[in-house]
Amino acid sequence: xxxxxxxxxKYKKFVANDNLSFTxxxxxxxxxxxxxxxxxxxxxxxxxxLLKYQGTIEIDGLDTHSLEAKRKLGYIPxxxxxxxxxxxxxxxxxxxxxxxxxxxxxxxxxxxxxxxxDKRKKMGKELSKGMQQKVSICCALMHDPSVVIFDEPxxxxxxxxxxxxxxxxxxxxxxxxTVLISTHMIDTIEDYWDVVHIMMNxxxxxxxxxxxxxxxxxxxxxxxxEITEGKA
Amino acid sequence: xxxxxLYRVRRSALKHPWKFLLLLLFIGIFxxxxxxxxxxxxxxxxxxxxxxxxxxxxDVVRGGLYLFLVVMFNFMFYTGLKNGVVGxxxxxxxxxxxxxxxxxxxLILAASGTMQICVVFAFFISTxxxxxxxxxxxxxxxxxxxxxxxxxxxxxxxxxxxFFGALYSDDEDEGKRNKVMTVGIVLDLIxxxxxxxxxxxxxxxxxxxxxxxxxxxxxxWFIKAFPxxxxxxxxxxxxxxxxxxxxxxxxxLVIASLAVLFVVYTRFDLNYYxxxxxxxxxxxxxxxxxRAGVDADTAAMTxxxxxxxxxxxxxxxxxxxxxxxxxxxxxxxKFFFVNPLAMMYRLITAGYLFFMSQSxxxxxxxxxxxxxxxxxxxxxxxxxAGGKTVTEFTKHYIYLxxxxxxxxxFACLKADIPEMAFDSVLCALLMNLxxxxxxxxxxxxxxxxxxxxxxxxxxALLIMRLLPMLGKxxxxxxxxxxxxxxxxxxIVPLVAVTAITSELFFxxxxxxxxxxxxxxxxxxxxxxxxxxxxx
Numbered sequence: 001x002x003x004x005x006x007x008x009x010k011y012k013k014f015v016a017n018d019n020l021s022f023t024x025x026x027x028x029x030x031x032x033x034x035x036x037x038x039x040x041x042x043x044x045x046x047x048x049x050l051l052k053y054q055g056t057i058e059i060d061g062l063d064t065h066s067l068e069a070k071r072k073l074g075y076i077p078x079x080x081x082x083x084x085x086x087x088x089x090x091x092x093x094x095x096x097x098x099x100x101x102x103x104x105x106x107x108x109x110x111x112x113x114x115x116x117x118d119k120r121k122k123m124g125k126e127l128s129k130g131m132q133q134k135v136s137i138c139c140a141l142m143h144d145p146s147v148v149i150f151d152e153p154x155x156x157x158x159x160x161x162x163x164x165x166x167x168x169x170x171x172x173x174x175x176x177x178t179v180l181i182s183t184h185m186i187d188t189i190e191d192y193w194d195v196v197h198i199m200m201n202x203x204x205x206x207x208x209x210x211x212x213x214x215x216x217x218x219x220x221x222x223x224x225x226e227i228t229e230g231k232a
Numbered sequence: 233x234x235x236x237x238l239y240r241v242r243r244s245a246l247k248h249p250w251k252f253l254l255l256l257l258f259i260g261i262f263x264x265x266x267x268x269x270x271x272x273x274x275x276x277x278x279x280x281x282x283x284x285x286x287x288x289x290x291d292v293v294r295g296g297l298y299l300f301l302v303v304m305f306n307f308m309f310y311t312g313l314k315n316g317v318v319g320x321x322x323x324x325x326x327x328x329x330x331x332x333x334x335x336x337x338x339l340i341l342a343a344s345g346t347m348q349i350c351v352v353f354a355f356f357i358s359t360x361x362x363x364x365x366x367x368x369x370x371x372x373x374x375x376x377x378x379x380x381x382x383x384x385x386x387x388x389x390x391x392x393x394x395f396f397g398a399l400y401s402d403d404e405d406e407g408k409r410n411k412v413m414t415v416g417i418v419l420d421l422i423x424x425x426x427x428x429x430x431x432x433x434x435x436x437x438x439x440x441x442x443x444x445x446x447x448x449x450x451x452x453w454f455i456k457a458f459p460x461x462x463x464x465x466x467x468x469x470x471x472x473x474x475x476x477x478x479x480x481x482x483x484x485l486v487i488a489s490l491a492v493l494f495v496v497y498t499r500f501d502l503n504y505y506x507x508x509x510x511x512x513x514x515x516x517x518x519x520x521x522x523r524a525g526v527d528a529d530t531a532a533m534t535x536x537x538x539x540x541x542x543x544x545x546x547x548x549x550x551x552x553x554x555x556x557x558x559x560x561x562x563x564x565x566k567f568f569f570v571n572p573l574a575m576m577y578r579l580i581t582a583g584y585l586f587f588m589s590q591s592x593x594x595x596x597x598x599x600x601x602x603x604x605x606x607x608x609x610x611x612x613x614x615x616x617a618g619g620k621t622v623t624e625f626t627k628h629y630i631y632l633x634x635x636x637x638x639x640x641x642f643a644c645l646k647a648d649i650p651e652m653a654f655d656s657v658l659c660a661l662l663m664n665l666x667x668x669x670x671x672x673x674x675x676x677x678x679x680x681x682x683x684x685x686x687x688x689x690x691x692a693l694l695i696m697r698l699l700p701m702l703g704k705x706x707x708x709x710x711x712x713x714x715x716x717x718x719x720x721x722x723i724v725p726l727v728a729v730t731a732i733t734s735e736l737f738f739x740x741x742x743x744x745x746x747x748x749x750x751x752x753x754x755x756x757x758x759x760x761x762x763x764x765x766x767x
């Protein structure tokens with residue numbers, strides 16, 4: 001479970017996140033939806049422990065800066081940052097060892113799944129942005145985290161990888177994991193979200209739950225444009 | 233179209249007013265650097281000249297001038313050949329190449345980018361004034377021409393190289409690009425070989441003397457005739473050797489080569505857009521990587537890294553960081569204890585010290601020791617203030633790894649110690665063999681270098697983590713200034729103890745001990761601060 005409670009993040013006078021609070025439960029896919037500059041990446045980075053903030057963020061009840069919380073977290077940044085001279089295989093091996101993952105076969109499974117087996121000897125600097133993003137995803141999933149956060153994960157991926165990633169989201173949910181995805185592309189999330197927080201100017205402007213069997217008068221798209229443009 | 237471009241430049245300047253302050257700072261540094269020889273030549277109150285005064289020898293100055301400009305031409309020619317048409321940003325590509333502008337106008341944009349590169353190189357040369365002065369005893373006017381000539385020489389070299397680079401920019405043109413490179417290398421060999429043979433025949437090279445060789449270099453027609461660099465040097469050579477014919481010949485050749493380049497660039501059916509777009513994309517990717525926290529300080533050194541038989545060593549948890557750092561070293565230099573950038577700087581230092589030791593500077597050993605000290609410390613500050621440990625803490629992985637900040641920092645430092653130790657052995661050897669320090673002094677110096685390297689890392693790490701609000705450019709400058717302040721604090725007791733005891737050995741020990749005390753203060757702070765991420 002991921003709990004964000006009263007988180008405020010300021011860059012000098014600019015308030016990027018203004019008293020944000022939300023919870024994503026186990027086995028839920030939460031979406032942070034919002035236009036560019038809404039503060040999605042800021043809260044994602046705060047959850048990953050990469051920013052200082054006011055408020056509390058907990059991963060399975062543990063402070064996000066604690067080592068126990070770090071063990072439970074998987075983070076896929078918007079822009080992949082790989083080591084130039086390490087190969088795909090070495091990146092995964094490095095993460096496997098850094099997180100002390102005993103099961104060596106996890107690496108092979110991830111390489112296979114994201115079609116990276118034939119690229120395992122390629123160095124970070126030799127990979128396209130999409131390939132780097134795949135490696136980044138594999139690294140984040142290597143230690144079987146209970147909370148996985150994705151910052152704009154679809155950007156730069158090919159259709160196959162997008163399809164595979166959507167399957168990963170669903171599998172993570174089915175395995176009882178907490179998934180949080182930040183995106184501004186509404187059409188890419190239509191089929192797998194459980195809760196959407198629409199962000200505007202650093203705040204959550206609306207929250208919508210996807211409850212099967214219930215009919216809602218407004219679609220996600222309608223609600224989004226109503227909030228961001230002030231019209232349906 | 234020009235108005236649109238100037239609008240962009242104006243807006244950018246208004247948004248970054250601190251760039252003007254930086255420009256003023258650079259101009260100030262430049263003026264001080266250029267005035268250095270004049271200051272050195274000023275007599276003391278008793279009419280004597282300073283101990284550090286190096287008398288000017290016109291033949292050596294001429295040789296040095298030719299050498300500098302020919303090397304600069306070559307360096308920029310090969311850089312241009314490798315890069316193709318550069319200087320375009322993605323914005324240039326989108327708004328200019330895809331816009332209603334002629335290819336000729338768009339080339340002017342590339343030229344402005346190229347000129348910026350050449351200005352940066354010229355500025356870099358101007359910062360090396362003390363070294364040039366100590367090596368060949370130049371005047372302020374000589375220096376000004378070396379810097380100005382380097383700019384012109386670099387410009388010709390870069391434009392020529394990038395023309396061929398753009399002309400043969402496709403992958404299938406690699407063979408043609410290699411042929412151009414071969415022609416360049418053959419020209420270099422003819423020039424150097426021809427000079428060596430004639431100098432040997434005329435007995436100007438033997439008995440071996442670096443200054444003698446340099447003087448002979450300036451008198452060789454193989455060098456004078458060298459395209460670009462040789463011709464630019466010829467103009468000033470004619471002035472100082474009172475040969476108007478030489479000056480006129482140089483001027484005509486330089487103007488002609490610039491004219492030929494202009495004609496070639498504007499008339500030739502040059503399909504450079506694709507190459508320019510590729511470069512712009514590369515530059516954009518680097519900027520993106522920088523934004524993502526991937527420091528490019530050592531990016532150039534990773535270009536040639538290739539996957540070989542090297543394997544990731546053992547290590548779990550934080551120790552996995554040590555293992556990947558060793559692996560990256562192995563991939564870059566074949567040995568886990570060799571930092572490629574430090575090795576390159578050590579070679580430059582060795583070359584410089586070899587020249588200095590052969591050029592009569594032993595008459596003033598104090599000046600040689602100070603030059604060697606400063607060069608090694610300054611270059612190592614660049615290596616370790618922007619090294620793997622410092623850059624590691626700009627990447628997000630390290631913060632996510634579930635280990636304490638202390639263990640992660642120590643794991644990174646553990647990987648640095650062997651390369652620092654190896655580098656310090658080289659420093660000690662150079663200090664003994666080329667500078668004349670006794671073995672105890674040289675060994676103590678080597679030990680002090682390890683301490684200073686660690687000190688540079690600690691200071692850089694603290695500044696990077698404590699002052700992220702400064703923004704990347706200012707932070708980069710402040711980082712180096714902070715590192716130099718930390719090192720300077722350790723140098724004060726070195727100088728003081730040496731002066732009091734008249735023994736350099738004790739001075740070095742005092743410097744090293746001060747460095748250790750500073751590290752002991754900074755290390756605990758750093759091990760806490762590094763985990764206070766703000767990315």
